[in-house]
Amino acid sequence: xxxxxxxxxxxxxxxxxxxxxxxxxxxxxxxxxxxxxxxxxxxxxxxxxxxxxxxxxxxxxxxxxxxxxxxxxxxxxxxxxxxxxxxxxxxxxxxxxxxxxxxxxxxxxxxxxxxxxxxxxxxxxxxxxxxxxxxxxxxxxxxxxxxxxxxxxxxxxxxxxxxxxxxxxxxxxxxxxxxxxxxxxxxxxxxxxxxxxxxxxxxxxxxxxxxxxxxxxxxxxxxxxxxxxxxxxxxxxxxxxxxxxxxxxxxxxxxxxxxxxxxxxxxxxxxxxxxxxxxxxxxxxxxxxxxxxxxxxxxxxxxxxxxxxxxxxxxxxxxxx
Numbered sequence: 507x508x509x510x511x512x513x514x515x516x517x518x519x520x521x522x523x524x525x526x527x528x529x530x531x532x533x534x535x536x537x538x539x540x541x542x543x544x545x546x547x548x549x550x551x552x553x554x555x556x557x558x559x560x561x562x563x564x565x566x567x568x569x570x571x572x573x574x575x576x577x578x579x580x581x582x583x584x585x586x587x588x589x590x591x592x593x594x595x596x597x598x599x600x601x602x603x604x605x606x607x608x609x610x611x612x613x614x615x616x617x618x619x620x621x622x623x624x625x626x627x628x629x630x631x632x633x634x635x636x637x638x639x640x641x642x643x644x645x646x647x648x649x650x651x652x653x654x655x656x657x658x659x660x661x662x663x664x665x666x667x668x669x670x671x672x673x674x675x676x677x678x679x680x681x682x683x684x685x686x687x688x689x690x691x692x693x694x695x696x697x698x699x700x701x702x703x704x705x706x707x708x709x710x711x712x713x714x715x716x717x718x719x720x721x722x723x724x725x726x727x728x729x730x731x732x733x734x735x736x737x738x739x740x741x742x743x744x745x746x747x748x749x750x751x752x753x754x755x756x757x758x759x760x761x762x763x764x765x766x767x768x769x770x771x772x773x774x775x776x777x778x779x780x781x782x783x784x785x786x787x788x789x790x791x792x793x794x795x796x797x798x799x800x801x802x803x804x805x806x807x808x809x810x811x812x813x814x815x816x817x818x819x820x821x822x823x824x825x826x827x
Contacts, residue, residue, distance in 0.1 A: 533823035536788040545583040556814025560588030562821035563614035572613035586624035595630030625649040660691035686712035730811040746812040751822025755781040
């Protein structure tokens with residue numbers, strides 16, 4: 507009985523110590539620092555490389571609300587801002603985002619816009635009326651937008667037939683883009699060639715896609731160069747998707763033994779996305795995977811010829827909070 511009591515005390519001390527360690531972590535600042543360090547590394551490698559975080563816009567201010575003091579260092583480290591569900595998709599695809607949430611999100615986005623950051627909005631809607639409304643509302647606010655007809659981002663929408671504000675320009679900087687395509691899941695294409703030809707047949711100014719095809723092979727420099735070509739003779743900007751707030755079990759960095767024994771910095775699986783795991787993004791082991799040397803994810807993206815990285819799961823701090 508006494509032994510059980512002492513074991514209980516030891517257990518409670520262990521839990522207390524763990525909680526104390528977790529509570530000393532400033533989850534939001536750790537994410538800010540993570541993005542800042544990724545940007546610093548990438549721009550030392552390639553000064554023109556673009557860094558665009560998606561969501562997690564609360565990081566713009568120290569307090570996390572629109573009236574707080576702005577984190578200038580964080581905003582200076584990024585070139586643009588991504589935002590999902592601004593007008594459609596917050597609670598459900600094809601459903602208007604509640605006015606209060608829309609207002610809060612636009613408050614943050616306008617902070618970045620006032621500092622000359624390009625705003626890329628992805629709404630999830632598929633009826634003609636709502637697609638039109640999405641493009642019109644975003645344009646009225648000075649944002650570039652994409653109306654995704656599938657949450658899985660696995661299609662090139664049939665409507666509109668041409669991208670909003672289509673043009674024949676040679677797009678060489680983020681500020682020149684008037685529209686974009688977010689095509690992340692390539693499951694509907696049997697081969698890389700089929701996928702590349704589909705992209706070459708569009709006139710979007712900017713493409714957000716993955717470094718890897720669904721068979722696990724990465725796109726070569728030559729293949730990435732082809733993705734840059736618009737059908738009408740213009741060229742586009744290429745951004746590569748990269749999740750920095752979650753680990754994905756289908757990526758090259760995944761160790762087979764993690765399936766049975768995950769590292770201490772990897773937490774539970776995201777219940778909404780199978781194979782995605784919350785991670786302690788402030789851990790050095792995870793940072794080493796994302797940036798730091800020629801074997802890192804960011805280095806691979808730059809080497810492949812992409813113009814920038816579109817960083818996802820920035821709002822991973824919410825899980826730990």
